[in-house]
Amino acid sequence: MLACLFITLGFKNTVKIGNAYGIVVVFVMCLTSAYLVLVMIILWKTHILFIFAYILIIGSVELAYLSSILYKLGEGGYLPLAFALYLMSVMYTWNYVHRRKYHYETEHKVSIEEVREIVASTSFQRLPGVALFYSELAHAVPPIFKHYVANIPALHSVLVFVSVRSMPVSKVPIKEQFHFRRVQPTDLPVFTCMVHFGYDDVLREEEVFEDVLVVKLRQFLWEYYGIDVVLANGNEVDEAWSDGIIHFMAEHELEAEEGASIFRRIFIHSYKVLKIALVASFSICLNKKCLE
Template sequence: MKVAFSNIFYFTTGTAVVIVMLVTTLLMTLIMILVWRCHWIIVLIFTGLSLVVECTYFSAVLLKVNQGGWVPLVIAAAFYIIMYVWHYGTAKRYETELHSKVSMAWILGLGPSLGLVRVPGIGLVYSELASGVPHIFSHFITNLPALHSVVVFVCVKYLPVHKVPEEERFLVKRIGPKSFHMFRCVARYGYQDHHKKDTDFEKKLFDSLFLFIRLESLMEGCSDSDVSSLLGEETAQSDNILVKSNDNSPHSNLGNTVSSSDSIVLANSSSHANNRISEIEMDELEFLNNCRDIGVVHILGNTAVKARRDSKFYKKIAIDYIYAFLRKICRENSAIFNVPQESLLNVGQILYV
């Protein structure tokens, strides 16, 4: 009995080491290809040499299966099933959310009020989608009578890079017309950045939002000024041609007077347009600051995933039992996103995959 247990312990330890080495080699290969972008010859040489050594050890363990080598194989198979079900359920959930996005035509058809009462405040709607309006938002506005004056869809994405610079952390985009006051913000992190330790996440998000509004107004002002400058140059060129052709005529001074008056009118119109844009920018920034001072609410989707009725029995077991159990014992999204509990709002929804 003592010898049997020692053999089982020996082969369990050996097989575990071999499996860890195999997984490490495969992950290292992915890092070399996707992150480091090494040449395919270097990747092939590294993978080949590693697999020669590891497969030698693995074949030695397989020859001793009847002496206790089956135990680590069963443990490895169990862990593989758990990881595969988790990956499968997560991919199916994301695919379902991606295909059930709310169309912009439906959002625009609701009008600036979105068919609800817009109350003062800012709502941060967390989603895994980096584009489009998530289906959880339509579920939210069809079941609640009111919505915040400003809505920001927040998406946290991890990129295959070492670290993302702070100035490139957030990507902000407007959704719909300005009267809707809806934005999308994608927060990007590298594999060594820790979002949970980012205590100033909310402040940085609003700073990026305010910067986006200023840059948007600046781009609109630049386009207007470019058009006015081009018009001014064309008018000046035509007036100069007129003056040169009629240089000896008594109406030459009249041409100079007309060109100078046109440039003054264009300059005044350009300055009035820039002043109007700056006023609109200040009004929107003041509106966002007031809504921020009133309160910020973090809206998270508490999505439950279930298999369809016509699904196979093994899919029902994987989704309804194994994946549901894994979701239950994992950390909640509020802990992952470091959301304060006093300003948290969970919206429940069931997705059938």
């Protein structure tokens, strides 16, 4: 409401406001058509001739319409473009720092040999239950695990490193939602899990994420290792499941390295501000229960 008031006071007449609104409408039309082309290519797998026909017919009309109002940019039409540039800078900052964080996790991931040594070590106290470590690494052990064992000399009966990915499709078939791998040798109760969800996928009301994950883990043991491994490890998984499930989520503290450019420092500080704003605005919800 305050933004509308400031815009009205700044423009002082409806002509400039109308120009800004007209620019927005036409740009939205053009962007919608452009995104529809992407949908036709990626999701619908439309024949290339139909795509070219759509671009020639619809695109030519909308570009002609757009070119006819570009002269209004200096008469109020610059306002929506300024808003768009601001939002693009916010999204680019978030994406840039997020990618840098992912590269850091990739470069500092824990090797399989280190995991074997840690799990096989007798210096750790064994705790009942299943431990789920969440990260963005696909079928890899994140740095949080090494940090965890360095500060807490205890390991749970079963360890699962989970990465949840949102796919650019509406629904992912149930059989393809959970992908497990086992850390060798097979006598170690350590697994990695990739979870794929579409943007329309939701768990049913009676389902709980960790329960579904454990069921899929038992199915994985049955399909890939046979009845002997299921009898030996399936019981271990069931016992750990009944003892409880613990969730571990990493919280990264980002800092600019020494000698970093001023632009990189601005990106990191802007990312921190955005993250604080998001944390303050939203509660973290897990299995439809908000953790305040």
